[in-house]
Amino acid sequence: MDTNRSATATANRDRATAPTGATTPSERKLLGHPRALAYLVSLEFWERFSYYGMQSILALYIYYSVTDGGLGLSEAVAIGVVGSYGASVYFATVAGAWLADRVVGAERLMFASGFTIMCGHIALALVPGVPGLALGLILIALGSGGLIANATGILGGLYREGDPMREAGFNLFYAGLTSGVALGPILTGFMQTTWGFHAGFGCAAVGMAIGLILYAFGRSSLPASVNIVPNACSSRTRTAVTISVVAVVAVVLFAFALGILTLDNISYWFTGAIGVTLVAYLITILRSDRITPVERDRVYSSLPQLFSNVVFYSLLMQVFGAIAVYADQNVNRWIGSWEMPVAWIIGLSSGVTLVVSLLATTLWTKMGDRQPSTPTKMGIGLPLIGCSFLMFIPFTNSDSTPLLYVFLLLLIMAFGEIIFAPTGISMSTKLAPAAYRTQMIAVYYLSIGLGTSLAGVFGQYYSNVTAYWAVLGGVAITAGIVQLCLGGWVRQRMHGVL
Structure with a gap:
């Protein structure tokens, strides 16, 4: 069920691939691949583990009764919220690509996005009720958008154009993330049925934390090009975008307060x-x-x-x-x-x-x-x-x-x-x-x-x-x-x- 991410890999191979920043053959230490590949594969494995693990129990959490550990909302609301959450991830992906290209650079945004995802899972695990649901899903959607938009672009930057190891590197990357897709629902599902929904969400948070810790050890092995902002925008543009985002958030919160925008x-x-x-x-x-x-x-x-x-x-x-x-x-x-x-x-x-x-x-x-x-x-x-x-x-x-x-x-x-x-x-x-x-x-x-x-x-x-x-x-x-x-x-x- 992770074809979208494999497609993302294909789309982003041509982003951030400047030959000057790519790893040279003499720097390779992992089966002929850049050493940084192992850290990127690990991060993607744990991100997919947490994302799909959480999402596999999300609808159940929303419509299960309070006595069964859920929120007690209707099945229709549960399916609607899950769909809206999934859509927001793709919305955030567009924003994540823009931020990486125009403001902060791909790698810095990716690492910050991973931390944001972890905080979202922690909110689902620790904050009860609908407030915890809203806070958690917003943070995970924002973080997933930033990570999806940039991880595979960074991977492409590890290889020079025409490098015969490039395709094999992407295959290893895809194998790692699909393993996380399959394992996440198994472990979070086990935790949910054994100790409850919040334990399942906590499992997803721990997985993302492990991925960030392992990746942090390997950040120094990435080429300098991953932090280049290829098309930096002016401070005036950043200010205008910030004001626009704040205005949109204010409108959304106002609509919720007035009952115009509801979970239904x-x-x-x-x-x-x-x-x-x-x-x-x-x-x-x-x-x-x-x-x-x-x-x-x-x-x-x-x-x-x-x-x-x-x-x-x-x-x-x-x-x-x-x-x-x-x-x-x-x-x-x-x-x-x-x-x-x-x-x-x-x-x-x-x-x-x-x-x-x-x-x-x-x-x-x-x-x-x-x-x-x-x-x-x-x-x-x-x-x-x-x-x-x-x-x-x-x-x-x-x-x-x-x-x-x-x-x-x-x-x-x-x-x-x-x-x-x-x-x-x-x-x-x-x-x-x-x-x-x-x-x-x-x-x-x-x-x-x-x-x-x-x-x-x-x-x-x-x-x-x-x-x-x-x-x-x-x-x-x-x-x-x-x-x-x-x-x-x-x-x-x-x-x-x-």
Whole structure:
């Protein structure tokens, strides 16, 4: 379930990669790689451990009764909050990239972001009630945005362009973070079922603390280039941005105080805000006189793919919301006299996705130029995840969905994810106009954020469970068919981009 982060790695390889700061072969001490690679892999492992560990029990914490250690809110609110939180991470990623490029530098921001994440988990573990939930999620979202935006860019800066060890370094990095994705839900789920939710959140905090301590020992091994601010903004710009951020925070707090913004409708507000930002980005790019007619055509060709992105992630991110609720209420998790924690279903999903990704990599490598085009892959991935949603329907009124059946659902979902997701970030860079390369990557992440936020909006209607799975599955299948039908139009306007 960590394709987004592998996609982030691909997108950021070209950021902060100045050859003057890269590690030379004589400085390598770890299997031919820069010594700093080990510290970055460790940090990513523990960050993913804490992030996915916390998120695997988040929805349960919100809707479990107070006597069971939760907040006692409704399932719809739980799914909505989880979706809004996920969307806020992608919003924060755009801000994190801007801060690194314009204000503080990538490495300093990444380390500070890791500390912010740890503080967020501590708040969830120690501060009771809704205030602890709000404080914790805000800190984790802000920190995750800063870390996601910069970790893989720093990794790319360790290697010179054309270095034959570069791809192997990214593979090691990806293996480390996916291990954290799989292990986090297992340990936090065990802590939650044994000692309660706050112990689970505490486990995530300890994991992030371990990652920061280990990384701190290796910071000196990083090249000086990781702290360069490549496009520093003026003090006037920093002041204007600071005032704008303070104003936005004040408006949000005021809206909460007046009851305009509530936990019941926060997912709707997030969806609107991200949607407006996404459209504004696209209009700015398409109306610019800094792009050529061919570049404009390529941006237009990305529109169906961005729409498909929104639909796909609005289903995929249900794994932390509606699917978590389903696993809690409708799945027979008993194995003999032992009941599997709900969070382990999330871990199982991540493990299945990792295995499928290895198979897909082998397949695409063997097919070479014969593999399907990007629009075709996206058109195949959408119906697969749609079919997996339809397969929930036979057991919607039962509390005994077999674990093997759930495994089959997750397997089909994983195939859809691996066919669909990795192509998106690659295409966002290939189709981007030269003057708006970073903005097009931001557009891609905002489309994921919009889908994630919509997952929370859809959760408001989870009470009609059968219709829920049927409608979402049907929408995904239809969107896939539309994507396939538009394939010729899209390829024509891509002007040779594969």
